[in-house]
Every structure is written in structure tokens, then in C-alpha cells.
Amino acid sequence: MNEIKAIEAAQMKSEPDQFKVGDTVKVHFKIIEGKNERVQIYEGLVIAMKNSRIGKTFTVRKNSYGVGVERVFPFHSPRIAKVEVVRPGKVRRAKLYYIREKIGKGAKIKELIVKKSAKAGHNQTAHSQAPVVEQKTEAAQS
Numbered sequence: 001m002n003e004i005k006a007i008e009a010a011q012m013k014s015e016p017d018q019f020k021v022g023d024t025v026k027v028h029f030k031i032i033e034g035k036n037e038r039v040q041i042y043e044g045l046v047i048a049m050k051n052s053r054i055g056k057t058f059t060v061r062k063n064s065y066g067v068g069v070e071r072v073f074p075f076h077s078p079r080i081a082k083v084e085v086v087r088p089g090k091v092r093r094a095k096l097y098y099i100r101e102k103i104g105k106g107a108k109i110k111e112l113i114v115k116k117s118a119k120a121g122h123n124q125t126a127h128s129q130a131p132v133v134e135q136k137t138e139a140a141q142s
Contacts, residue, residue, distance in 0.1 A: 022089030
């Protein structure tokens with residue numbers, strides 16, 4: 001049993017990509033065609049994540065020419081180059097299977113708006129320095 005866990009630990013990604021259900025993502029997937037290897041981008045909505053250590057998977061759904069297409073990706077696959085979050089989503093469910101029946105605007109997920117408190121703290125330091133420069137220029141003119 002310990003040997004199995006050791007093998008699984010060796011195959012798991014050390015730094016997993018940070019995304020969740022409801023996010024619109026671009027999955028950069030390596031495809032091998034004969035001797036050539038290329039990266040194909042699959043962009044869509046993450047509608048489900050299934051967890052079981054090394055067998056962890058996530059399902060991405062997109063509309064291709066009016067037809068809904070779903071693809072299941074293994075989370076720890078070495079063929080996944082990276083997963084890029086395009087638009088974070090705000091959802092209240094773990095599985096978004098109800099999106100399959102929705103079309104048009106009904107299939108949209110609200111965008112998660114990140115609090116600006118962290119950004120505001122960073123911008124305040126930049127803004128607090130700017131007025132000092134303006135005061136010096138006013139003093140220099142008079």
C-alpha cells in the first residue's frame with residue numbers, strides 16, 4: 001500500500017494550477033502527432049471537478065459552432081502544459097451540470113469581482129507620493 005502512495009506522490013504535480021468550478025479557463029494541452037508535438041488550447045467553462053488524489057479530473061465545456069462540447073482532463077497529467085484562468089466565475093454549486101440545458105444568456109456565469117482592498121493599499125502608496133511631487137512643483141513656481 002505504501003508503494004502505491006509513493007508512486008502516486010511522484011506523479012502528482014508539485015505546483016497545481018489554481019482554478020475552481022465556474023471559472024472560464026484556457027487549457028494548454030500537448031498533442032503528439034507522429035514525431036511532432038504541439039500545444040492545443042481548449043477554452044471553456046469548468047463545470048465539474050472530481051477529486052481522488054492522482055485520479056483528480058476536471059470537466060471543461062465549450063460551445064463549438066452551436067454544439068456543446070465537453071472534455072475531461074486529468075488534473076495531474078504531464079500533457080497539460082498549463083491552465084490559464086481567463087475569467088473567474090461566481091457560483092454557488094460544486095457541479096454546474098444545469099448549464100447543459102441553458103442556451104444564450106442563460107448559460108452565462110456571473111464574474112467574480114475581486115476585492116480591491118489589496119490593490120487599493122498598493123495604489124495608495126503610489127498616490128500618496130504623487131501629491132508630494134505636485135506640492136514641490138507648486139512651491140517651486142511661487
